[in-house]
Amino acid sequence: VEHAVARLGPEREPSRPEALDAVVARIGTSQDAARPRHPVMDFGPRWANVVSARLGAREALLEQALPTSFLDDLESSPLHPALLDMATAGAPDLVPGIDPTQDFLIPTGYGQVRVHDRLGPALQSHIRLREVDDEGLLASFDITLYDPDGRVLAEVDDFTMMRVDRDALAAEPAEPGEPDWLRDAIDPDEGAELFRRILARPTAAHLVVVPRPLDRLLEEVGRALPAPRPQEPAGPRRILLDDLATILTEHDAVAEAAVLGSEGVAPADDRRVAFVAFEPGRQATVSELRRFLRKRADRAAVPQNFVEMVAVPRDPDGDVAVDELRDPFAATDTFIAPRTPTESAIAEIWAELLGLDRVGIHDNFLDAGGHSLVGIRALTRIHQATGVRLEANALTLQTLEQLAADVDRVGSGGAS
Numbered sequence: 015v016e017h018a019v020a021r022l023g024p025e026r027e028p029s030r031p032e033a034l035d036a037v038v039a040r041i042g043t044s045q046d047a048a049r050p051r052h053p054v055m056d057f058g059p060r061w062a063n064v065v066s067a068r069l070g071a072r073e074a075l076l077e078q079a080l081p082t083s084f085l086d087d088l089e090s091s092p093l094h095p096a097l098l099d100m101a102t103a104g105a106p107d108l109v110p111g112i113d114p115t116q117d118f119l120i121p122t123g124y125g126q127v128r129v130h131d132r133l134g135p136a137l138q139s140h141i142r143l144r145e146v147d148d149e150g151l152l153a154s155f156d157i158t159l160y161d162p163d164g165r166v167l168a169e170v171d172d173f174t175m176m177r178v179d180r181d182a183l184a185a186e187p188a189e190p191g192e193p194d195w196l197r198d199a200i201d202p203d204e205g206a207e208l209f210r211r212i213l214a215r216p217t218a219a220h221l222v223v224v225p226r227p228l229d230r231l232l233e234e235v236g237r238a239l240p241a242p243r244p245q246e247p248a249g250p251r252r253i254l255l256d257d258l259a260t261i262l263t264e265h266d267a268v269a270e271a272a273v274l275g276s277e278g279v280a281p282a283d284d285r286r287v288a289f290v291a292f293e294p295g296r297q298a299t300v301s302e303l304r305r306f307l308r309k310r311a312d313r314a315a316v317p318q319n320f321v322e323m324v325a326v327p328r329d330p331d332g333d334v335a336v337d338e339l340r341d342p343f344a345a346t347d348t349f350i351a352p353r354t355p356t357e358s359a360i361a362e363i364w365a366e367l368l369g370l371d372r373v374g375i376h377d378n379f380l381d382a383g384g385h386s387l388v389g390i391r392a393l394t395r396i397h398q399a400t401g402v403r404l405e406a407n408a409l410t411l412q413t414l415e416q417l418a419a420d421v422d423r424v425g426s427g428g429a430s
Contacts, residue, residue: 029128029166029169031158031166031169032140032158033164034138034140034160034164035164037073037075037140038068038075040070041068041069041070041073041074041075042068042070058096059081059083059084060080060081060084060087060094060096061096061099061100062081063078063079063080063081063096063097063100064076064077064078064100064103064104065077065078065079067103067104067107069104069107069108072108072142072143073108073140073141073142073143074104074105074107074108074140074141075104075138075139075140075141076100076101076103076104076137076138076139076141077136077137077138078097078100078101078136078137078138078139079135079136079137080094080096080097080135080136084096085135088132088133088134088135092132092133093129093132093133093168094133097133097137098133100139101137101139101141101157101159102121102139102141102155102157102173102175104139104141105119105141105143105153105155105173105175106119106175108141108143108153108155109143109146109153109177110146112177117177118177119153119175119176119177120175120176121173121174121175122152122174122175122176123172123173123174123385124170124171124172124173124174125154125171125172125173125174126170126171126172127168127169127170127171128168128169128170128171129167129168130166130167130168130169131161131165131167131168132167133159133167133168134161134167136161136162137159137160137161137162137167138159138160138161138162138164139157139158139159139160140157140158140159140160141155141156141157142155142156142157143155144156144172147390147394152174152175152176152177152389152390152406153174153175153177154172154173154174154175155170155172155173155174155175156169156170156171156172156173157169157170157173158170174385176406250276250277250278250279251276251277252274252275252276252277252336252341253274253275253276253277253336254272254273254274254275254334254336255273255274255275255286255315256273257311258271258273258286258288258307258311258315258316258317259271259272259273259288259334261306261307261310261311262288262290262303262306262307264310265298265303265306266293266296267292267293267296267297267298268290268291268292268293268298268303269291269292269293269294270290270291270323270325270326271288271289271290271291271326272288272289272326272334272339273286273287273288273289273317274286274287274289274336274339274341280314281312281314281315285318285319286315286316286317286318286319287317287318287319287320287321287339287341288303288317288319288320288321289320289321289323289326289339290303290320290321290322290323291322291323291324291325291326292322300320303320304316304320319341321341321342326339327339349372349374349376350374350375350376351372351374351375352373352374352375352414352418353375354418354422356400356418356421356422357375357414357415357418359396359399359400360373360396360399360414360417360418360421361373361374361375361414363392363395363396363399364377364379364382364384364392364414367384367388367391367392367395368382368383368384368388369383370382370383373414374414375413375414375415375418376413376414376415377413377414378409378411378412378413378414379392379409379410379414380409380410384409389406389409390406392409393406393408393409396417396421400421400425401425402420402421402424402425404417404420404421408420
């Protein structure tokens with residue numbers, strides 16, 4: 015399961031953060047950072063590093079100091095997680111309607127992080143409220159970390175937090191030490207939908223952890239899915255390249271092989287996939303198979319991708335069953351245009367906000383390039399267009415088709 019995605023690279027344009035002296039002069043007097051103990055946020059002694067706080071209009075300045083007993087951590091942790099975590103500790107105080115001692119805001123993402131130097135034992139964290147939705151559900155912040163001399167160490171743009179419901183935090187835990195909001199963070203229906211979406215990604219590695227037999231769960235999910243819609247073949251017809259398959263079977267570890275290519279396409283321009291079944295107890299890496307082929311065939315003819323199989327599928331006559339060779343790397347177009355007025359209205363909103371040329375009924379907002387703050391605008395626009403207010407997590411798990419069905423059901427007086 016993919017939990018986070020990041021892109022690392024050199025900074026293209028130098029940033030121009032505000033001088034620390036100017037921040038201190040504007041925000042004003044510091045206050046003792048001690049506050050009532052939060053019902054959930056108690057991570058350990060390393061996280062007790064906020065010394066004081068200055069609160070201004072939509073901004074805060076925190077003074078941080080790592081406890082002396084943990085200074086050795088800095089030798090192996092140039093970006094100490096306890097300092098980074100608590101650098102945002104003043105963020106909830108800036109959100110209107112939030113009680114920091116009761117309401118809980120959880121981080122959901124970073125837009126960009128610029129690191130200029132390793133963090134020392136003492137920091138100043140300047141937090142600015144960037145944007146908040148009308149209901150205080152999602153908020154974003156910009157953060158600059160300084161050393162005590164005012165030198166900029168790191169900058170965070172578009173740090174996003176989501177509010178966890180106050181009533182869920184106040185509920186009795188199901189087990190000692192387990193808050194209900196953690197236990198109930200995802201319900202079974204959402205879990206099944208998330209599971210379906212994981213399996214629907216053919217190019218990603220699949221790691222699924224379940225508390226019951228996987229074969230039963232796969233069978234149940236398969237029964238719940240709609241029948242696949244036939245798709246028109248895209249691009250040139252795929253054909254077997256028997257000469258390459260024959261060469262592959264000459265490798266000591268290969269029992270069977272089949273190679274797919276495109277009819278009428280030059281080897282240098284073709285996307286070729288090899289399907290390989292190994293001899294019992296034998297194995298070969300993709301690199302080994304590529305080297306083996308390069309010694310015996312033109313380099314341009316070597317397949318770009320290899321798929322390991324238990325056995326190459328064959329028809330009753332013993333020939334390779336081309337239709338059963340599933341190319342997991344193939345680009346397929348499963349686009350289905352909106353069919354109802356509600357689907358069309360939501361698709362138009364998504365296309366405008368995300369800069370897309372088209373949006374289909376099977377598209378998901380996050381998969382199409384959306385994120386939490388654009389999601390706020392999308393939900394607001396859907397509410398304005400349809401009169402129906404959707405839950406924030408609807409964009410996370412549902413397709414456009416499912417969202418439109420919810421809007422139509424609620425709009426017609428059905429249960430939300």
